[in-house]
Amino acid sequence: MELPVISNAPSSGGGCSSSGCGSSSDAMAHLPDSIRQKVQDHPCYSEDAHHYFARMHVAVAPACNIQCNYCNRKYDCANESRPGVVSELLHPDQAVTKVLAVAATIPQMTVLGIAGPGDPLANPARTFETFRQLSDKAPDIKLCLSTNGLTLPEHVDEIAKHNIDHVTITINCVDPEIGAQIYPWIYWQNRRLRGVEAARILIEQQQKGLEMLTSRGILVKVNSVMIPGVNDEHLKEVSKVVKAKGAFLHNVMPLIAEAEHGTYYGLMEQPSPTPEQLQALQDECGGDMAMMRHCRQCRADAVGLLGEDRGAEFTLDKLADMDIDYEAAMQTRQEVRENLLEQLAAKRAGAPAAEVTALAGVPADSRPVLMAVAAKNGVVGEHFGHAREFLVYEASPKGVRLMGHRKVDLYCNGATDCGDSGEGGQPAGSILDQIIHALSGCEQVLCARIGFEPWGQLEAAGIQPNGEHAMEPVEDAVLAVYREMSAAGKLAAPADKLNKVA
Amino acid sequence: MALQIVDLCVNCWACVDVCPNQAVVEDVPHFLINEQACTECLGDHAEAQCAAICPIEGAIVNELGEPLNPPGSLTGIPLDKLRELGLLDREAA
Ligand code: SF4
Ligand code: SF4
Numbered sequence: 001m002e003l004p005v006i007s008n009a010p011s012s013g014g015g016c017s018s019s020g021c022g023s024s025s026d027a028m029a030h031l032p033d034s035i036r037q038k039v040q041d042h043p044c045y046s047e048d049a050h051h052y053f054a055r056m057h058v059a060v061a062p063a064c065n066i067q068c069n070y071c072n073r074k075y076d077c078a079n080e081s082r083p084g085v086v087s088e089l090l091h092p093d094q095a096v097t098k099v100l101a102v103a104a105t106i107p108q109m110t111v112l113g114i115a116g117p118g119d120p121l122a123n124p125a126r127t128f129e130t131f132r133q134l135s136d137k138a139p140d141i142k143l144c145l146s147t148n149g150l151t152l153p154e155h156v157d158e159i160a161k162h163n164i165d166h167v168t169i170t171i172n173c174v175d176p177e178i179g180a181q182i183y184p185w186i187y188w189q190n191r192r193l194r195g196v197e198a199a200r201i202l203i204e205q206q207q208k209g210l211e212m213l214t215s216r217g218i219l220v221k222v223n224s225v226m227i228p229g230v231n232d233e234h235l236k237e238v239s240k241v242v243k244a245k246g247a248f249l250h251n252v253m254p255l256i257a258e259a260e261h262g263t264y265y266g267l268m269e270q271p272s273p274t275p276e277q278l279q280a281l282q283d284e285c286g287g288d289m290a291m292m293r294h295c296r297q298c299r300a301d302a303v304g305l306l307g308e309d310r311g312a313e314f315t316l317d318k319l320a321d322m323d324i325d326y327e328a329a330m331q332t333r334q335e336v337r338e339n340l341l342e343q344l345a346a347k348r349a350g351a352p353a354a355e356v357t358a359l360a361g362v363p364a365d366s367r368p369v370l371m372a373v374a375a376k377n378g379v380v381g382e383h384f385g386h387a388r389e390f391l392v393y394e395a396s397p398k399g400v401r402l403m404g405h406r407k408v409d410l411y412c413n414g415a416t417d418c419g420d421s422g423e424g425g426q427p428a429g430s431i432l433d434q435i436i437h438a439l440s441g442c443e444q445v446l447c448a449r450i451g452f453e454p455w456g457q458l459e460a461a462g463i464q465p466n467g468e469h470a471m472e473p474v475e476d477a478v479l480a481v482y483r484e485m486s487a488a489g490k491l492a493a494p495a496d497k498l499n500k501v502a
Numbered sequence: 503m504a505l506q507i508v509d510l511c512v513n514c515w516a517c518v519d520v521c522p523n524q525a526v527v528e529d530v531p532h533f534l535i536n537e538q539a540c541t542e543c544l545g546d547h548a549e550a551q552c553a554a555i556c557p558i559e560g561a562i563v564n565e566l567g568e569p570l571n572p573p574g575s576l577t578g579i580p581l582d583k584l585r586e587l588g589l590l591d592r593e594a595a
Contacts, residue, residue, distance in 0.1 A: 063516035187555040
């Protein structure tokens with residue numbers, strides 16, 4: 001059984017430990033030990049665990065009971081963890097078979113989530129049947145679910161029974177007037193309700209569900225979709241309210257609205273936030289509570305480490321041919337998990353010391369720098385042209401922290417030259433423009449390799465490509481580049497090119 | 503009297519779960535309403551339940567073939583906009 005490549009130098013404080021990505025100590029600082037204990041090996045909730053532990057989602061919940069303006073049920077949803085109703089839908093028995101097979105193949109698997117494609121709690125029979133069987137057959141796997149919250153209060157007892165300790169509620173507003181601009185209708189007590197009344201009921205149910213869960217000690221994360229001009233300012237209020245009610249994490253995600261998704265926002269040309277706008281809002285909300293900056297908005301049927309999807313290895317016909325020893329698999333998971341937890345603990349213990357030494361030699365008044373990294377399994381491991389996302393780090397005299405990730409279209413479609421055309425027949429030039437736009441604000445882009453063509457254009461746009469730290473742990477590489485910039489005297493003056501990148 | 507599901511249906515199961523008469527049946531390429539079992543919800547609910555939860559405009563029609571959720575009624579996208587985008591004919595077809 002092969003483990004993925006992970007940083008193997010805990011003693012040097014490398015990889016994710018030094019801060020940022022390893023800032024779980026910061027992000028989780030306000031949490032009681034009991035909660036920290038619960039999330040320490042959860043790939044979605046712990047900023048450094050996401051390099052070590054895998055999660056998967058199963059699509060057993062097709063029905064939904066509300067409409068969001070950023071969703072079209074015909075297509076995969078770009079905003080929430082929803083693959084769209086046409087993707088492979090599983091019956092509970094099939095889902096359980098799949099989970100057990102994945103957990104036997106990927107022993108780092110710790111979390112099974114149900115997030116859709118509709119709303120899990122609009123499909124209570126299918127959702128809870130899946131959870132019931134899994135609690136029975138693989139009690140070591142953590143269960144979680146995501147919901148819009150509309151029917152959450154009536155299901156809290158059932159949730160508590162299945163020992164589901166993580167629930168995500170998508171809360172986009174606490175003001176019905178704003179809600180009416182996000183939710184055109186809800187299905188409530190056998191009627192379709194619309195407008196402010198519908199939004200008021202949805203908000204009440206979400207808040208009530210949140211309180212009921214936290215009062216029972218069930219962890220609640222809140223997801224919000226940032227919709228410029230609709231709820232962007234308002235989300236600061238949301239952040240305060242949900243924190244006061246005991247949510248342990250607030251995850252602000254950017255609206256993704258393209259006309260081809262056929263959503264209301266897409267067709268009505270509602271703008272999405274720029275990376276800078278998102279970051280500014282996350283920073284403001286972050287003052288109030290832990291923010292989740294590494295969230296990838298993964299699909300409801302995603303399998304694997306965060307940011308990767310091995311779902312194609314586990315389709316129904318492939319599952320039929322697998323021969324699995326479930327007892328042995330559980331044993332293996334136990335061993336792998338203990339091993340990984342030890343590595344994590346070692347890194348976390350080593351972190352503070354590493355942070356101090358890490359920046360020796362960089363003047364304390366040096367300006368911070370944003371860098372984009374084409375990462376793979378915690379190292380600078382991806383070719384520029386193969387990256388579907390870049391992690392954005394801020395390096396400063398205080399250390400390195402993960403600021404977020406930026407999704408891009410694939411620049412290289414597999415052609416050897418990486419030069420002429422991109423994915424879907426789009427000219428590579430225009431994809432490169434989009435990537436450059438997505439990386440605006442970054443001064444460096446670290447990757448394993450990069451072609452001649454994109455190199456020149458990135459440089460011209462004020463983003464320095466850097467392939468010299470290939471395969472190094474991400475944070476070590478960012479720090480090294482920051483040091484090089486410092487040594488070259490580039491950190492004293494304010495970055496003049498920083499804001500000109502379009 | 504009975505309602506009918508047409509090929510705009512995306513097989514999302516929502517109507518199956520809320521029908522008081524178990525009249526919706528899973529089928530390919532799309533779900534169907536058993537016209538023997540469907541009462542249009544008379545006596546049970548003020549609104550036909552399948553049509554009250556269905557997320558797809560035009561997917562459920564009455565005996566005259568008229569959609570219970572006509573274009574724009576669920577998304578709120580103005581008809582002019584739908585027409586301009588060339589989406590109106592397809593939805594209504
Ligand atoms: S109208 Fe009522 S009875 Fe007929 S299929 Fe729809 S929900 Fe069932
Ligand atoms: S609710 Fe509408 S789209 Fe969903 S299965 Fe029923 S008819 Fe089809």
